[in-house]
Amino acid sequence: MTTVTTVTAPAVLTPAQHGVWVTEQTLPAGPAYHLAVTIRFTGALDVDRLSAAVAAVVARHPVLAGAVDEDLVALAPGSAEVTLVVRSGGVADVADLVAAPFDLRRGPLARFTLLRTAPGEHLLCVVAHHLVFDGTSKQVLVADLATAYNGGTLPIGDTPAASSIVDTAAAAAFWATRWQEPLPPQLPGLRHPAPGAESVAVPFTVGTAALAETAATLGITHFELLLAAWHALLRRYGNGTVTTALELSTADRAVPRIGLHVNELPVSSTPDPAQPFAAFARALRTQLRELYPHRAVPLSHAVRLTPRAALAPLTVSYRRRAEPPTFDGVDTTVDWLVFPGAVRGTANLQLVEGPTVVEGSLHLVAGSFAAEQVAAEFQALLAAAVAVPETPVADLALPSTVDVSTVGPAPRDTVVDRFLARAAADPTAEAVVCGDRRVTYGRLGAAAAGLADRLRQQGIGPGSLVGIALPRTAELLVAVLGVLETGAAYLPLDPSYPAERIAFIRDDAGAALVLTPSDVSLDHTGAPDAGVPAADDTAYVIYTSGSTGKPKGVAVPHGALTNLVDSMRDHLGSGAGDTWLGLTSLSFDISTVELLLPLTVGARIVLVPPDRHRDAATQLRLVERHGVTHVQATPSGWRLLLEAGLTRGDLVAVTGGEALPADLADQLAPLVRRLVNAYGPTETTVWSALADIAPGAPVTIGGPVANTTLHVLDDALRPVPDGIAGELWIGGVGVAHGYRGRGGLTADRFRPDPFGAPGARVYGTGDRVRRGPSGLEFLGRVDNQVKLRGHRIEPGEIEARLATHPTVAQAAVVLADPHGPRARLVAYVVPAGGTVDPAALREHVAQALPGYMVPSAVVALPAFPLTPNGKLDRAALPAPADPPAAGPAVAAVAGGSAGTGDDTTATVTTIWQEVLRIDDIGPDEDLFDLGGHSLTITQIAVRIRKRLGVDVPLDVFFDTPTIDGVVAAIADLREAR
Structure with a gap:
């Protein structure tokens, strides 16, 4: 063991050192500022010689034995000794050695x-604090x-070269038009960790041979090429403006010294996706040179x-390393990238370039x-950029993320064919329960055939559209099956809708006729006529709300409907022994699963009375x-059913819409x-993705149903x-014909499938999703993202x-008030049986999300307003109360001593005048507007402690400057003593 104590005069902290010091005092940095390097020795190591070498290195670089003198805001000799500790141990001990506090x-x-x-x-483990150490210091230390x-002599305590003069005014002018607070980055699978x-730390390597050749061709440095690739990748992740913090060297290269010289x-x-990578790299080089x-x-x-x-x-650190020096008589391996066990910010990309590889x-x-x-x-994008630098940024190859689901042809038979086959095979089986009535397959089939006969006599057939305005009874099923048997399509007209809306849908769709309860009877029978609808014939037209407020009718073909029924049958394992609850209005397309799937497999349907669709107890x-x-x-x-006392454990629960x-x-x-979570828009035939949700498992929408592709695409398709948010585009046989009578709208949302067979189409859902390890994660609507005070916010996350x-x-x-002066986030909540504490809820959000995502107000409602289809009606949420007017800033400050003219105010004012060198400072003038920064804050705090005996935390100056x-x-602080 060798001990060295160095005695030098105190040295005022450099601006960089002072920044680290202030951060350590105001934030829980942990080991994030600990830098380490290890050297593995194999062979007959002379421990005494190594101890002497350590002594010589510390003597030459006395900052390693220093400490911070708070009064002088300087680096001074430490009161503790520098000691080489020799003990038994292993690689597993390195993490603890690095994490130990200073x-x-x-x-x-x-x-x-x-x-x-x-x-x-x-194994030698050297750990130093960032106050006196940086990446280049590692190389200086190992070399010394x-x-x-090896017996060489190191100069003792030589004086570093004087710092060059810095032009703060020029820097301020430079940053005045360039600095903006970086937005939270978009990264694959980005979440708030527990x-x-x-x-x-995730390690990887990149070869340098091709890197060097391409950098030389482009006229840029290796670092500039690596940084350009990093920015290009972040652009591919959806970051419109890419910001990274760089560690830039300020060292005197002529006199290599250990210290904080970065x-x-x-x-x-702002990489343009269409810009060639070479042009972007050169533009970034120009920006760096500025x-x-x-x-x-x-x-x-x-x-x-x-x-x-x-x-x-996001931060980036880059260093170039020569071959490490040799130690006489032993083989050595140097690890330059020892992980400190903490990270500053979201992520730090460390790059150390050696002769053959970049670690x-x-x-x-x-x-x-x-x-x-x-x-x-x-690595993949960098390789693509190095190989062909003229490739546009958006086309630099990444591992494939295209959905490779197999898409076969649409089934040729229809739900009508399937139903008639079941009715013929077992006509006495119970098909429908409606109140006290029980209807067999045979009777239902005969009644549907009778209706089909009468409709044909009125000229209804393939290409026709028939409105159905019936309540949820057995006759509703007769109407649906009878219309489909003719080859016509049905148009749901919910009797509970306002008459004006029913009239609009009927007229806009051009229905040939409308069936009402008086038109349909179980007693009017006929002979079935199988095989009339073709797979490409339209099965139904369902109207959905439009973004412009005008409903639009979606035309769905029989082949798509049969494919859905088959997919749900196979996924759920549904068969003849099952009983389905018929709960949903025919105007909501998920009703096709409840009403038609059971009838194609011989199962039974129990219809909920029309006036009981929200009566969970019934x-x-x-x-x-x-x-x-x-x-x-x-x-x-499902929430209503849970509140009503759902306890049945053998249910298959399908949720969607x-x-x-996650809590539900x-x-x-x-x-x-x-529990099956189903997802899909009307335009792709009800459900396009399914996920089984196990207790406690993450909620996703899973993967595609049969013959369906799910593409996550950017604005340019x-x-x-994977893991990056994009718009979901759906392809396969479930894609609808389009919007009835809306050719322009159809062409906008239904596009040629860029990844499918000729003639195939995809539908743009307008929903944001990302691929996760358990399937697609639903993130909300594309247009749900809001911006508040420059921050992008997804309400769904809150x-x-x-x-x-x-x-x-x-x-x-x-x-x-998104465009007004009082723009703010408002949370609406339904209490879980009792009351809610708005302050507690805001604190709950603040514990996991950034401050700008904490709602300004919380409004409790007994229940959320719902649309007729059972979805949240955001437009019907009550307007929040106006926020309280902000009072004078000083009124919010506890203590109330401002402006009293007492000795404390006079002393603090004098200190500010001395440090800032300004004679006249008002009590409410902002420290930073007066030219203050972290160094002046520390100087003010030290003088307050000396003159008033109060240690003011540094964050006070940032919170109330x-x-x-x-x-x-x-x-x-005085009162709390």
């Missing part, structure tokens, strides 16, 4: 530990250790910044995004009385035999990487967080 006030700021890992094997170990989740500055780019002259000025000295561990959520390491909090995918896609009684096995409902409908909240899934899944609070049954978030605010904080 006492910045006592020092030292570096530690050396030699682990005896095995006979003839040693080798020189001293509290306390550990940080991890400054972190941001660089932003930045480099200001590399010595911390950004906090040029613009107003709050304390933060990193200037941007990469992506640091992140575990579970925050799909880091392995990002690393692999970075529905549960029907379920129990008739042994119902399958129930399909919207999430809102709106997003399934957690309640429902344990109570049923299977290019596939986005809603999901609110729904995890035990007092909340349902949640919806809207942006109130006025004399009034600081005086009030001093009063609070």
Whole structure:
């Protein structure tokens, strides 16, 4: 063991050191500022020689033995010794050695530990604090250790070259038009990790041969090429403006010294997807060259910044390494990328270039995004860019994300054929239960055939459209089957709709006639006529709401309908022994599953009375009385069933029509035999994706039904990487004919399938999804994203967080007054049996989401308004109360000592005048507007402690940066003593 104590004069913290110091005092940085390097020795290591080498290195670089003198805001000799510790251990001990905290006030700021890992094997772990160490310091330290170990002489305590003069005014002018707070990045699978989740490192390598050749051809450096590839990848992830913080060297290359000789500055780019990568790389090079002259000025000295561990959520560190030096008599392996066990921001990309490879390491909090995918896609995009630099950014090859589901032809037979076959095979089987009536397959088939005969006599056949305005009774099924037997399509006209809407739909669709209860009877029978509808004939036209307020009719062919029925049958395993609950209005397309699937497999339908579609108690009684096995409902409908006392454990529960909240899934899944989350728009025939949701499992919409493709595409209809949000486009045999009588709208939303066979089409759903490990994750509508004070916000993310609070049954978030001065997020909640505490809910959100995503107001409602189809009616949510007017800023500051003219105010004012060198400062003037920054804050805090005996936390100056605010904080601190 060798001990070295160095004594040097205090040195004022450099701006970079001061930035690290302030961050350490205001944020829980943990080991994020710990830098480490390890050297593995194999052979006869002379431990005494290594100890002497450590002593020589510390003597030459006394900052390693330093500490921070808070009064002087300087680096001074530490009160603790620098010690080389030699003990037994292994690689597993390195993480603990790196994570062990430093006492910045006592020092030292570096530690050396030699682990005896095995006979003839040693591992030296050197850990230093970022205050006195950076990436280049690692190379200086290893080189100096080798020189001293090999018997060479190191100069002792030589003086570093004087710092070059920095032009803060020029930097401020440079950043005035360039600095913007970086937006949260979009990354594959990005989530808020669980509290306390550990940080991890994902390593990868890139060869340098092709990299060097391409960089030379483009006239850029290796680093500029790597950074351009990183920015291009982030653009592919949907980041319109890409911002990364870079560690830029400020060292004097002529005199390599250990210390903090880097400054972190941001660089932003807006890659054009159509721009050739080569042109983008050169443009980024130009931007970097404009930045480099200001590399010595911390950004906090040029613009107003709050304390933060990193200037941007994404940071990049790059170093070039020569071959490591040799140590006499032993073989050595140096690990330059020892992970500190913490990450500053969302992720840090570390790149260390050696003679043959670039060693990469992506640091992140575990579970925050799909880091392995990002690393692999970075390598793939870089390889594509290096191979053909003129490739447009959007076309640089990534691993395929195209849905490769097999799409076969649409079934040639129809639901009519399937029903008639079941009726012929077992005519006495019970088909429908409607109140006290029970209707067999034979009777239902005969009645449908009789209606079909009468319709044909009126000229109804293929190409015709027949309106059905019947309540949910057995006659409704007769009407549907009878119309379909003729080859015509049916048009649902819900009798509960306003007369004006019914008239519009009937006239807009051009219905040949409308069936009412007086037109349909179980007693009028006929002989079935199988095989009349063809697969391409339209089976039904259902009207959906339009974005312009004008409903539009979706025409769905028989082949698509039969494909859906087959897919649901196979996925659910539904057969002749099952009983389905007929709950949904015919005007809602999911009714086709409840009414037609059972009739194609010989199952039974129990119809809910027309006036009981929201009476959960009646529905549960029907379920129990008739042994119902399958129930399909919207999430809102399932909540009603749960509230009514749903306990039956052998149900197959199908939910869809709106997003399934995680809390509802957690309640429902344990109570049923299977919980199937179904997704699909009317335009692709009811359900296009299915997911079985196990208790406690993540909620997804799963994968495609049979003969269906699900493409996640960007605005230019290019596939986005897995885990990245995009619009869902659906292809396959379920795609509808289009919108009846709306050729322009059909052409806009139904496009040629760029990935399918000639003639195939895809439909743009307008829904945002991303591919996750368990299937597609539904994120909301494309147009649901809101922007508040420059921040992009997905209301669904806030809603999901609110729904995890035990007092909340349902949640919806809207942006109130989006274009006015009072724009704010408002949360609407339905209490889970009791009352809600708005403050507690806002705190609950704040615990998991950024502050700008915390609703300004919480409005409790006894129930959410619903559309006729059972979905949340956002337009019917009551307007929130106006927010309270903001009072004077000083009124919100506890203590109330502002402007009193007492000794404290006078002393604080004098200190501000001394530090800022301004004679006249008002009590409410902003510190940062007066030119303050992190260094001046520390100087002010030190003088307040000396003159007033109060230690004011540094974050006070950022939260209330006025004399009034600081005086009030001093009063609070004194009172709390």
